[in-house]
Amino acid sequence: MRNETHAAPETVRADAQDGSAISRDTILIAVFGALWGLMEATIGVALKGLRIPMSGAVLTAIAAIILFTGRYFVRRRGSILMMGAVAAILKIFSIGTVIAGPFMAILLEALIAETLVSFLGVNRFSYILTAVILLLYTIVHPFISQGIIFGDDIYTVYLATFRKIAQVLHFETGHLLLVVAVYAGIHTALGVAAGWIGYRLPQRVDRELRKTRATEGADK
DSSP states (O other): OOOOOOOOHHHHHHHTTTTTTHHHHHHHHHHHHHHHHHHHHHHHHHHTTTTTOOOOOHHHHHHHHHHHHHHHHHOTTTHHHHHHHHHHHHHHHTSSSSSSHHHHHHHHHHHHHHHHHHHHHSSSHHHHHHHHHHHHHHHHHHHHHHHHHTHHHHHHHHHHHHHHHHHTTTHHHHHHEEEEEEEHHHHHHHHHHHHHHHHHHHHHHHHHHHHHHHHHHHOO
């Protein structure tokens, strides 16, 4: 695996020097995991309740920004997985029971992001690529999760449904492939935007924190 390619923020190095890095990282993991979970429980419920198209993709893009920001400040492998675990637990409490689909989606998103960022390091390319893959994954996740829950028969139902829709709309295979390509392209563009924001946002926050510390140090 490659080492982290972007220098750790000043706030991380400062805390590491006074021996409080581990407790600090634990707090940050809890905070960003909680933000992710609360976002799923509030914005997620609202978007799905309003039946807004591509609500899953929007939620994943926001989640990517949150977990990328957290990973920027917590330079420890496994931190994204732990954020995902916190978010998944909060999701369970928000709906009052364990629903396999959302719970599995959060954990799998965390696993994908953790694997890619740990391998590629904290950098712009890593964040953008990871976000794009996460957004594209939202397209296939329902098929994977429902296949696990309901078995292979669910795919037969889906195939028959798609064929029926194609007949009613007089779609040919080429038309369906074009629709899928456009749909995937929209997800890719959203992933690029989420990755870029997730990379730039924590850098700006880190700069502001350093300015604040410098000002406080000058005033003492």
